Amino acid sequence: xxxxxxxxxxxxxxxxEPHVQNYQVEVEPTHRVLDALMDITQNQDxxxxxxxxxxxxxxxxxxxxxxxxxxLACKTLFKDLEIEEGGTLEIEPLRHLxxxxxxxxxxxxxxxxxxxxxxxxVPKAAEPExxxxxxxxxxxxxxDEATKCINCAACYSACPVLDKNPxxxxxxxxxxxxxxxxxxxxxxxxARLDALDQKDGVWPCxxxxxCTRVCPRDIKITKLINLTKRQIxxxxxxxxxxxxxxxxx
Amino acid sequence: MIHEFDAVIxxxxxxxxxxxxxxxxxxxxxxxxxxxxxxxxxxxAQGGIGAxxxxxxxxxxxxxxFDTVKGGDxxxxxxxAKILAEDAVRAVYDLENRGLPFSRxxxxxxxxxxxxxxxxxxxxxAVHRSCYAADRTGHMILQTLYQQCVKNxxxxxxxxxxxxxxxxxxxxxxxxxxxxxxxxxxxxxxxxVLFATxxxxxxxxxxxxxxxxxxxGPAILARAGIPLEDMEFFQFHPTGIRGMGILxxxxxxxxxxxxxxxxxxxxxxxxxxxxxxxAPRDMVSxxxxxxxxxxxxxxxxxxxxxxxxxxxxxxxREVVEKKxxxxxxFCRTYLGVDPAExxxxxxxxxHYAMGGIPTDVDGRVDTGKQVYDGLYAAGEAAxxxxxxxxxxxxxxxxxxxxxGRRAGMHIAEYVKSASHGSVTEADADxxxxxxxxxxxxxxxxxxxxIMHRMQEVMMEKVGVYRTQEKMDQAxxxxxxxxxxxKEVAVQDTGAGFNSEVLQIMxxxxxxxxxxxxxxxxxxxxxxxxxxxxxxxxxxxxxxWLKHTMAGLDNDRVTIDFKPVDVSIWEPKPRKY
Numbered sequence: 001x002x003x004x005x006x007x008x009x010x011x012x013x014x015x016x017e018p019h020v021q022n023y024q025v026e027v028e029p030t031h032r033v034l035d036a037l038m039d040i041t042q043n044q045d046x047x048x049x050x051x052x053x054x055x056x057x058x059x060x061x062x063x064x065x066x067x068x069x070x071x072l073a074c075k076t077l078f079k080d081l082e083i084e085e086g087g088t089l090e091i092e093p094l095r096h097l098x099x100x101x102x103x104x105x106x107x108x109x110x111x112x113x114x115x116x117x118x119x120x121x122v123p124k125a126a127e128p129e130x131x132x133x134x135x136x137x138x139x140x141x142x143x144d145e146a147t148k149c150i151n152c153a154a155c156y157s158a159c160p161v162l163d164k165n166p167x168x169x170x171x172x173x174x175x176x177x178x179x180x181x182x183x184x185x186x187x188x189x190x191a192r193l194d195a196l197d198q199k200d201g202v203w204p205c206x207x208x209x210x211c212t213r214v215c216p217r218d219i220k221i222t223k224l225i226n227l228t229k230r231q232i233x234x235x236x237x238x239x240x241x242x243x244x245x246x247x248x249x
Numbered sequence: 250m251i252h253e254f255d256a257v258i259x260x261x262x263x264x265x266x267x268x269x270x271x272x273x274x275x276x277x278x279x280x281x282x283x284x285x286x287x288x289x290x291x292x293x294a295q296g297g298i299g300a301x302x303x304x305x306x307x308x309x310x311x312x313x314x315f316d317t318v319k320g321g322d323x324x325x326x327x328x329x330a331k332i333l334a335e336d337a338v339r340a341v342y343d344l345e346n347r348g349l350p351f352s353r354x355x356x357x358x359x360x361x362x363x364x365x366x367x368x369x370x371x372x373x374x375a376v377h378r379s380c381y382a383a384d385r386t387g388h389m390i391l392q393t394l395y396q397q398c399v400k401n402x403x404x405x406x407x408x409x410x411x412x413x414x415x416x417x418x419x420x421x422x423x424x425x426x427x428x429x430x431x432x433x434x435x436x437x438x439x440x441x442v443l444f445a446t447x448x449x450x451x452x453x454x455x456x457x458x459x460x461x462x463x464x465x466g467p468a469i470l471a472r473a474g475i476p477l478e479d480m481e482f483f484q485f486h487p488t489g490i491r492g493m494g495i496l497x498x499x500x501x502x503x504x505x506x507x508x509x510x511x512x513x514x515x516x517x518x519x520x521x522x523x524x525x526x527x528a529p530r531d532m533v534s535x536x537x538x539x540x541x542x543x544x545x546x547x548x549x550x551x552x553x554x555x556x557x558x559x560x561x562x563x564x565x566r567e568v569v570e571k572k573x574x575x576x577x578x579f580c581r582t583y584l585g586v587d588p589a590e591x592x593x594x595x596x597x598x599x600h601y602a603m604g605g606i607p608t609d610v611d612g613r614v615d616t617g618k619q620v621y622d623g624l625y626a627a628g629e630a631a632x633x634x635x636x637x638x639x640x641x642x643x644x645x646x647x648x649x650x651x652x653g654r655r656a657g658m659h660i661a662e663y664v665k666s667a668s669h670g671s672v673t674e675a676d677a678d679x680x681x682x683x684x685x686x687x688x689x690x691x692x693x694x695x696x697x698x699i700m701h702r703m704q705e706v707m708m709e710k711v712g713v714y715r716t717q718e719k720m721d722q723a724x725x726x727x728x729x730x731x732x733x734x735k736e737v738a739v740q741d742t743g744a745g746f747n748s749e750v751l752q753i754m755x756x757x758x759x760x761x762x763x764x765x766x767x768x769x770x771x772x773x774x775x776x777x778x779x780x781x782x783x784x785x786x787x788x789x790x791x792x793w794l795k796h797t798m799a800g801l802d803n804d805r806v807t808i809d810f811k812p813v814d815v816s817i818w819e820p821k822p823r824k825y
Contacts, residue, residue, distance in 0.1 A: 013743050030583075038460075042697030046740035046749040054459040056495045056579060058388060059288045075582055100430070101746035107285065120396035121348025132345045134357035140350065147350050147382070147389065151287055183350070218578075 001085040002026055003078070005036060007048065008092040009102050018099070022088075029079035033089070034062055037073060049102035057216055060152035064103050065092040070154035070214040094157035096166070110153050113169045117177040122191045139184040146179035146224060148217040155211035155221055167200040171211035171221045174202055178224045181231065189231055197232045203245040205229075250435050251672060252406075254279045255664040257424060257439040259411045259466060262289035263387070263646065264628025264653030265445035266394035268612070269403050271657025272441070276664040279437060280403060281426055283410040283461065283751065286395050290447055290459040291649065294387025295575065296500030297379030298344075298650070299367060299643035300337035304358040305377035310334035312369055313378060315818060317644060320366040320529045321603075321637020322778035322788065323820035324479065324796065324813055329610050331817065333635045333644070336651040341380050344650065349393040351382050362572075363503040366529035366641040372825070375527050379643045384498050384573045390646060409435065410751050411446070411465055413680040414473045414624075415672060421623035422670025425680045429751065432744035434677040434684075440667040441660045443625040444470065444606060445653065450483075451755075452763045453599030454701075454708035455554075457489055457496035461755075466630040467605050468758035471765060476616055476800040476809060478632040479604035480762070481770035482779045484640055485713050487533035489598025490583055491556040497576055497595060499642040501588075502526040504572050506561040508533070509592065510545040516557075524825040531639040531779045532825065534597040538713045547594065553709065558592035565589070597713055603640055603779065604769075605632040607798065607811070612656025616798060617811035623667060627656045634796065637813075638778020687753055693738025696749075696756050699730050703756075703763055706730075711767050715782050720771035727764045728804055734760055761801060768806035769799045790820055 002024060010018035023044060025036045034052055041048050050073070051061040057075035066076055067090050083089055097105035125133070155171040162168050177196055180186045189196070196202050202225055211221040236243045255276035258265045265280060272278045282289070301308040313334035318325045345351060345359060352360040361377040369376040382389040398405075406426070413425035415436070423438040449464025450456035471477055487508070488497040502508070508526050510516045520536040521528035528536075537557050540546060546555030561569060569577050569589040580586045580593055606626035609615045610633060614624040628649040635648055710723035734757060741749040775789035776782045794815070800807040 011743060011745075013745055039697070041749065041752070042700065043695050046695065046752075047743070049746050049748055051748075053284055053288050053461040054290060054293050056293070056493075057582070058293050058575070059284075059290070059459065061284070061288050077583070101743075104746055111285075115399055118400075120400040121393070123346070123348070127346045128342075130342070132342055132351075132359055135353050136357050137353045137355065140353045143350065144383075147392070148385070150292070150388070180348075183348070186348070 003083055003086070004088040005040070006088050006090045007102070010099050011101050027078050029077070031078050032074050033066060033076045033078070034073040049104045051104055058150060060150035063094055063152040063154040063157070065094065065157065070094065070158045072152060072216045075216050094153055096157055096162045097153065107153060110156055110170070110172070113173045114151065114176055116169065117173045117195045118192050119176040119180070121180065122187045123185060124187050133185045135184055143179055143182035145219055146175050146182070148219055149175050150217060152216060154214045154216060158210040158214040160208045160210055161204050161206055165200070165204050168204040169195070169201055171225065174225050174228055175219060175221055178228055181228060189235055193232070193235070196228060197244045199244055199248060201244065202229050202232065250433065251438055251674065252279065252435060253438045255439065256441040256443070256660050257281055257437045258443045258445060259424065260289070260445035260447060261286040261405065262445060262447055262628060262649065263291035263390050263394060264649035265443065266398055267650055267653035268443050268445060268627055268657035268660065270394065270397055270401060271654055272660040273401060273403050275661040276441070278403065279406055281406045281409045281411065281437065283408060285407050286405060287391060289391060290462055292388045292391040293459065293496065294646055295384040295496060295498035296364060296503065297362060297381035297386045297643045298341060298390070298646035299364065299378045299641070300341040300380055300647065301334065301378060302338060302341065302359060302361060302380065304354060305361045306369070308369060308376055308378055310338060312371060312376070313337065313367070315371050316367050317635060317641055318637070318818055319372070319823060320641040321639055322823055323794065323815065324634065324637030324777060326634050326814035327817040328814055329633045329635050332610050333647055333651055337647045340647070340650040340654065344390065344393060347393055347397050349382070349389050351380055362500060363527060364642045365499050365502070365527045365533070366524070367643070375524060379500070379503065381500065384500055384575045387646060390650070410754065411469060412754060414469050415676050416473060417670045419619055419621050420670060421621060423672050423676070425677045427684065427750065429746060429748065432747050432750070434680055436672055436674070436677055438669060438672040440664045440669055441623045441625060443612065443627060443656055443660065444630050445626070445628045446630045448602045448629040449759060449762050450599045452703060452707045452759045452766065454704040455489060455494040455596065456599040457486055457494050458599065463755035463758050464762045465755065465758050466626065468761045470606055471761060471801040474800065475614065475621065476607070476798040477604060477765055478607040478796050478798055478811065479634060480766045480799055481773050481797060482603035482638045483599060483766065484530055484601040484603060484779050485534040485597040486530055486600035487537055487597050488559050488595040490579065491594040491596050493583060494598035495579055495583060496598065496600065497559060497593060498573065501559060501561050501573055501576060504568060505564050506559055508537070509558040509560055510540045511547050511549055512545065516540050521825040528825045529639055529641060531781070534713050535781055537597055553712070554596065556594045556596040559595045560592035561588045562590055562592060601640055601645060602629055603632065603636040603638065605630050607632055610655065611659040612652055613659065623663065625656045625660060627653045638780060684750060687739045687750060688742065690736065690738035694733065694736045696737055696752055699733055699737065700756055703727065703730050703760060707763055707767070711770050713781060715770060715780065716784050717771065720767055723767040724764065724771055727760060727767055731760050731764065731804060765799045765801060765806055769797045769808070772808050773797060794820065
C-alpha cells in the first residue's frame with residue numbers, strides 16, 4: 001500500500017527552524033518503519049538523516065517518535081500502526097536531546113547521566129581465585145528486568161519530568177543503577193547512593209509511567225524507580241539519616 | 250587533524266572492547282567506532298558462549314577443541330582450537346567476575362545448555378557446554394565489557410568511520426577516519442592498530458546481520474594488498490525468521506526444539522541420526538534446503554525462499570518465557586506467532602564469516618608469508634583460523650573474548666618497544682580524494698539498486714548450495730556492479746552528519762568482499778563445511794586441505810594458499 005511519511009527535518013547547517021517533509025513510500029503491512037526510511041535514503045533522498053543498525057530491536061540505535069510515541073523504527077510494523085492506504089505517519093526525533101540532523105539526536109547528555117550512576121560491577125567480595133561467584137537463580141531473577149535495557153533513550157524522551165527539570169538523571173540511568181543495586185554479588189546501593197539519593201537523582205520521578213509505556217524492552221521502569229526510592233529510604237532509616245527528599249522538605 | 254595514540258582499536262564490539270581493556274593497561278589506547286558503543290552486533294548474539302566448565306556434566310577443553318576441529322570440517326588450525334577451548338574457560342570466569350549476569354543452575358553456578366556440534370567423549374552425544382544468559386548472551390557480554398571500559402576510563406571516539414590504513418612497508422603507522430559529526434578526516438597515528446570491525450553478512454539478501462556489518466576492516470586491508478583467508482566459507486544459520494533473516498538461536502533446539510517439514514516429519518533423523526537437530530549448522534542448513542528442493546518445504550514450491558517449521562510449542566510456556574524470552578518477543582513482533590503455541594517459520598540466513606583477515610593466535614596479521622608489525626585483527630573480521638569451513642554455535646563469542654583479549658595483551662607488550670612511524674596530513678589525501686570524488690559526481694546513481702542486486706546475486710549464486718556456473722556468473726555480475734558503483738554519487742552535499750557518504754563507502758566495502766568471496770568459492774573444487782558444491786559433492790583432502798589466501802588486484806582476485814595445522818587430530822569423514 002502507498003503511505004506518506006511526514007518526517008520532521010532539521011539541518012542546523014542550513015535551517016533556522018525544523019520543517020516537515022512528506023515522502024510517499026510503497027509498503028507491506030509486515031514492513032518495519034525502518035524499511036520505509038531505508039527505502040527513502042537508498043532510492044529517493046540520500047540527505048535524510050537517522051541512525052540504525054541491527055534492525056530487530058536489540059541495538060537501540062533507531063528510537064524515534066512515531067505518531068507521537070517513542071518507538072524503535074525497526075520494531076514497529078505498519079500493520080501495528082492502524083494505517084491505511086493513503087494514510088500518513090508522523091515521524092519526529094526524540095525529545096529532551098538536541099537535534100543534530102533530522103532524526104539524529106545528540107546522546108552525550110544521556111550517556112553522561114548513564115555514566116554518573118556507576119553502571120558497572122563493583123564486587124562485594126574479592127574475586128574468586130579460580131571460578132565464579134555463586135548466585136542462586138532467585139538472586140539472579142531479582143535484577144533480570146534491568147539487564148534487558150539497550151540504552152535506546154525512548155524513556156528519556158517520553159519522561160514528562162524532564163520537560164520541567166532537565167537535570168533529572170532520567171529513567172534509563174536509574175534502570176542502569178538498579179541492575180547493580182539488586183545484584184547479590186555487587187556492593188549495590190551503597191556504591192551508588194551519591195548519584196541516586198540527591199535532588200536530581202531518583203526523587204524527581206512522579207510516576208507518570210510514560211517510560212514504562214514506551215520501553216521497547218518491556219522493562220517496568222517506573223516500578224524499578226519506586227523500588228529504588230524505597231531501598232534508599234530503608235537504607236537511610238536504618239542509619240537514622242534523612243533522604244535527600246526529606247532534607248529538602 | 251592528527252591524534253597520537255600507542256594503540257587504536259577499530260570497532261567497539263566484544264573483541265574490540267576486550268582488546269581495549271587489556272591494551273589500555275600499558276598503552277595509551279583509543280577505541281574508534283562507526284557506531285555508538287553498545288550498538289555493536291555482538292549484542293545480537295543469543296544462545297551462549299561455549300566453555301568446558303562442566304557445571305552440568307563432565308566436560309573437557311580437549312573435547313571442545315576436537316568438536317571445533319571436526320565442526321570446521323578439519324580446515325581448523327588445531328593448536329589454535331586448543332587455545333580457544335582452554336582459554337574459553339578462563340574467559341567465561343573472567344566475564345562472570347566482571348559482573349556478567351549469566352543464568353544460574355540450582356546450585357548457583359553458571360547455567361549451561363546443549364548446542365549444535367558440541368559433544369562429550371569425541372562425538373558420543375550432545376553435552377551441556379554453552380554458558381548462557383537467557384537468549385541475550387551477546388547483549389550481556391557487550392554490556393559488561395562496555396561497563397568495564399567505563400569503569401577503566403577507556404577513551405572512545407564514537408561515530409568515526411575507518412576509511413584507510415597507513416602502512417610504512419609492512420609496519421603499521423596509523424589509520425584515517427571519517428568523523429560523522431563534521432565530515433572531516435582524522436588521522437590516528439599509532440604504533441598498533443587492531444581491526445575488530447565484525448562481519449559482512451550484508452552482502453547477502455537474507456541475513457541475521459546488522460546494517461552496520463559491512464566488513465570495513467577486511468575490505469580496507471584487502472585494498473592495501475593484504476590477502477584475506479578462507480572467504481568462501483560463509484555460514485548460513487539454519488533458523489532465521491522467514492523472509493527477514495532475524496536470528497532464532499540454536500538454543501531453541503538446545504532446549505529441545507525440533508525442525509519439521511511440511512508433513513510434520515522430524516527430517517533431521519534422516520540427516521544426522523545421533524545429534525539430530527543439534528548437528529552443526531552447515532549440515533542443518535543443507536538439510537533444510539534439500540527438503541525445500543524436494544518439495545517438502547511448507548509451501549512446497551521448491552523455490553529457495555521456501556521454509557520449514559521450528560517447533561518449540563511442546564516445551565511449554567514456562568521454558569519459552571524463561572529460556573528464550575527474546576525469541577518469543579521477536580516471533581510475536583515480526584510474525585504474530587507465539588512460539589509457546591505454534592511452530593516458527595524458518596529458513597537459512599547468512600550469519601557468519603568464517604574467513605577474514607589472516608592472523609596468528611595473538612591477533613597479529615600474518616599471511617603465512619608476511620607478518621605485518623603493529624597490525625592486528627580479532628573477532629569475526631579475523632580468521633585465526635578456529636572455525637575452518639564451518640563455525641560451531643557459541644564459538645563466535647568464545648573467539649572474540651579469547652582472541653580479543655590475547656590481541657590486547659600482545660599490543661600492550663608490543664607498544665613498549667615499538668616506535669611511531671612518520672605521519673603527516675598528506676596521509677589522508679588518498680581518502681580525501683575518494684570522498685571528494687563521490688561528492689562531485691553529478692546526476693549519479695543511488696546506492697539502493699546496486700546494493701539490492703549484490704545481495705540477490707550473492708544469495709542465489711553463492712548461497713547454501715553452489716555450482717561452478719552460478720559462482721562464475723556471480724563473479725561477473727559483481728564485477729559489473731563494481732563498475733556501476735563508479736557512478737554512484739552523494740546527494741547530500743552537507744558536511745555534518747552526512748550518513749550517505751558512509752553508506753556509499755560501506756557498499757564499496759561489501760562489493761569488494763563479495764567479489765573476493767565469490768572468486769574464492771568458484772576456485773575451490775570440493776565440498777567442505779559451509780562450501781557445498783553440487784558439482785563437487787565430496788571433501789577432497791589430498792588437493793584441498795589448505796587455506797585459501799585471496800588478494801584483490803583491482804578487478805582481479807589472486808589466489809594463493811596456506812597450510813592447515815593438522816598436528817593433533819587426523820582428518821576423518823564427518824558424521825554425526
